[in-house]
Amino acid sequence: xxxxxxxxxxxxxxxxxxxxxxxxxxxxxxxxxxxxxxxxxxxxxxxxxxxxxxxxxxxxxxxxxxxxxxxxxxxxxxxxxxxxxxxxxxxxxxxxxxxxxxxxxxxxxxxxxxxxxxxxxxxxxxxxxxxxxxxxxxxxxxxxxxxxxxxxxxxxxxxxxxxxxxxxxxxxxxxxxxxxxxxxxxxxxxxxxxxxxxxxxxxxxxxxxxxxxxxxxxxxxxxxxxxxxxxxxxxxxxxxxxxxxxxxxxxxxxxxxxxxxxxxxxxxxxxxxxxxxxxxxxxxxxxxxxxxxxxxxxxxxxxxxxxxxxxxxxxxxxxxxxxxxxxxxxxxxxxxxxxxxxxxxxxxxxxxxxxxxxxxxxxxxxxxxxxxxxxxxxxxxxxxxxxxx
Amino acid sequence: xxxxxxxxxxxxxxxxxxxxxxxxxxxxxxxxxxxxxxxxxxxxxxxxxxxxxxxxxxxxxxxxxxxxxxxxxxxxxxxxxxxxxxxxxxxxxxxxxxxxxxxxxxxxxxxxxxxxxxxxxxxxxxxxxxxxxxxxxxxxxxxxxxxxxxxxxxxxxxxxxxxxxxxxxxxxxxxxxxxxxxxxxxxxxxxxxxxxxxxxxxxxxxxxxxxxxxxxxxxxxxxxxxxxxxxxxxxxxxxxxxxxxxxxxxxxxxxxxxxxxxxxxxxxxxxxxxxxxxxxxxxxxxxxxxxxxxxxxxxxxxxxxxxxxxxxxxxxxxx
Ligand SMILES: Cc1ncc(C[n+]2csc(CCOP(=O)(O)OP(=O)(O)O)c2C)c(N)n1
Numbered sequence: 001x002x003x004x005x006x007x008x009x010x011x012x013x014x015x016x017x018x019x020x021x022x023x024x025x026x027x028x029x030x031x032x033x034x035x036x037x038x039x040x041x042x043x044x045x046x047x048x049x050x051x052x053x054x055x056x057x058x059x060x061x062x063x064x065x066x067x068x069x070x071x072x073x074x075x076x077x078x079x080x081x082x083x084x085x086x087x088x089x090x091x092x093x094x095x096x097x098x099x100x101x102x103x104x105x106x107x108x109x110x111x112x113x114x115x116x117x118x119x120x121x122x123x124x125x126x127x128x129x130x131x132x133x134x135x136x137x138x139x140x141x142x143x144x145x146x147x148x149x150x151x152x153x154x155x156x157x158x159x160x161x162x163x164x165x166x167x168x169x170x171x172x173x174x175x176x177x178x179x180x181x182x183x184x185x186x187x188x189x190x191x192x193x194x195x196x197x198x199x200x201x202x203x204x205x206x207x208x209x210x211x212x213x214x215x216x217x218x219x220x221x222x223x224x225x226x227x228x229x230x231x232x233x234x235x236x237x238x239x240x241x242x243x244x245x246x247x248x249x250x251x252x253x254x255x256x257x258x259x260x261x262x263x264x265x266x267x268x269x270x271x272x273x274x275x276x277x278x279x280x281x282x283x284x285x286x287x288x289x290x291x292x293x294x295x296x297x298x299x300x301x302x303x304x305x306x307x308x309x310x311x312x313x314x315x316x317x318x319x320x321x322x323x324x325x326x327x328x329x330x331x332x333x334x335x336x337x338x339x340x341x342x343x344x345x346x347x348x349x350x351x352x353x354x355x356x357x358x359x360x361x362x363x364x365x366x367x368x369x370x371x372x373x374x375x376x377x378x379x380x381x382x383x384x385x386x387x388x389x
Numbered sequence: 390x391x392x393x394x395x396x397x398x399x400x401x402x403x404x405x406x407x408x409x410x411x412x413x414x415x416x417x418x419x420x421x422x423x424x425x426x427x428x429x430x431x432x433x434x435x436x437x438x439x440x441x442x443x444x445x446x447x448x449x450x451x452x453x454x455x456x457x458x459x460x461x462x463x464x465x466x467x468x469x470x471x472x473x474x475x476x477x478x479x480x481x482x483x484x485x486x487x488x489x490x491x492x493x494x495x496x497x498x499x500x501x502x503x504x505x506x507x508x509x510x511x512x513x514x515x516x517x518x519x520x521x522x523x524x525x526x527x528x529x530x531x532x533x534x535x536x537x538x539x540x541x542x543x544x545x546x547x548x549x550x551x552x553x554x555x556x557x558x559x560x561x562x563x564x565x566x567x568x569x570x571x572x573x574x575x576x577x578x579x580x581x582x583x584x585x586x587x588x589x590x591x592x593x594x595x596x597x598x599x600x601x602x603x604x605x606x607x608x609x610x611x612x613x614x615x616x617x618x619x620x621x622x623x624x625x626x627x628x629x630x631x632x633x634x635x636x637x638x639x640x641x642x643x644x645x646x647x648x649x650x651x652x653x654x655x656x657x658x659x660x661x662x663x664x665x666x667x668x669x670x671x672x673x674x675x676x677x678x679x680x681x682x683x684x685x686x687x688x689x690x691x692x693x694x695x696x697x698x699x700x701x702x703x704x705x706x707x708x
Contacts, residue, residue: 020474021467049474051466054524058463061521064456065431065467070495071475073467091456190496195452196472197497198427203447205455207439 006167011036013144020071023062029164056081060088070194079106093128098151115358130158257287259373274366354385410631423605433513434458462525511552547626591651628677
């Protein structure tokens, strides 16, 4: 057991991964990840070489170079940093480089704001990266190994999210694997076409015209499907080590639920606490879904879970998004409506937006959502939690 | 080196799609064949990259990576760092577990020494890539950055860059009733690069390949960041007959428009001084991109300013 913040948990996982190259650039609230890791390097606890680049664009570019060379590259970012990387995120996934990145979620400008929301990672959701969201520091730690192993299996990059400040800066008790266990679990990275193999020169990042580009994208689509298929095996293997489980979609109390909330990252913890504190008569009627694997989105699993719940009692779903998609539905709400479209017997899906720019959300807010759902005091208008009218 | 031999360069093979008369492949070959050790190449988006790597073909017979337009220096920084780390790992594994174990574990062998080289156009170097270049120079990575400077964004049709010379007719600085072409002088990239206190920086011209080769050779013998700026006359956008690239490069050097020199440990050395003064007009009149300057009084004044600037820069170099 170690008392660690989410940021330290990420750094501790990185220590045990012992990546070859770690290019970094500071940005709040991610900074303590790279600061903690810098100390780990300074103390000689890893073989990693850090590159203190001059921007996040260069951080991701150096990660691409290092991973293409045949090494393991890991980095971390937030908000504007992730936005600045946007161009190179697509390069990394298009080149099929399994880079690992920790994200401490933070709002995007403007107005500038350093606090948590998910507009950064949601804003890059079409970039071809696997996305895993974490409720707390323990999950951040565990997910690092899960993400790395899955990424390397299917040759796609992966990011592990945690809520900026809420998780990144809060102390929690952490259960740590032994270094040997981690080493065994992740294994050695055997690059497929390393640039540094001068015996077999490869050209990476060639230009593809209309005659090939489409097929290359199709391969990426397939790799995402493979990630969805292979996720469970990797998660189960990790479970054996940790005793914790990592379902793509985590369900609580769905058996008799008439109404459920869907949410991810730290607010899943708040929602669970709120649900448990409901009066018995209400608690029996509500449930919670926490999304762990957001990309590739586990549509079928989600559909099956909902189908079963509808067969019992389920009438309504409230999707809580900590990001907006200006001019359209919020990201998770959209994903869920999409997943449920083919169900003949669909529950009502309501969209709630909360927590933008770090606006706090409390158990009482979640309770109110549950009570509104059960008493049918809601409609298809998007609702804003904690917003001054 | 005889032409036949150059064309058969094993590193960059024939069949690429550069325009007739483009010196970029000649520059690349001169640099690559000057390396005694294996090389890994990174390129910025631009003419060289698109004309040599049209999938599923490639002209590169050495490891090559292209990532984006502005990040070639950051990319090679990652590659070079990966090499250092893996090299250390290899040594450690050899000590602890014996010969051949690294190869088995990683699935490939690692050369003892590799020269890391970037090729970028002037847009990818002077402009959009300046930040990542500066970062890589400052951090001191072990690599050689070669800018093939064709003085504009040629891959996208010849727009101005900060390397385009004053008075040039580019697709975004066309001459007209109110314009004599590009208004600003070229950015002095060599001073910027040298200000990073790197061990070696040089300017070269493709009309003198022996000079370029010796500069590349010297660069490879030095550890740390190195930079070579090579003029790359572009027949298509500068508008001159493709057979004249070398001649025009030579005129650029003779008129002091493009002095060839090197800066080694803070000491600048001119590699060639023209024995007599040749006015810059002799260089300008060979290309249609400057033809408008000769047609108006305003244009002629611009030529005077260009000459004055060249004289001033030359004096500075000689000091
Ligand atoms: C971020 C970004 N902006 C713009 C472009 C479009 N673009 C591609 S190549 C190029 C010009 C390249 O000019 P230069 O670096 O001088 O090389 P050249 O083509 O002249 O060899 C531009 C503007 C791009 N690919 N990426």
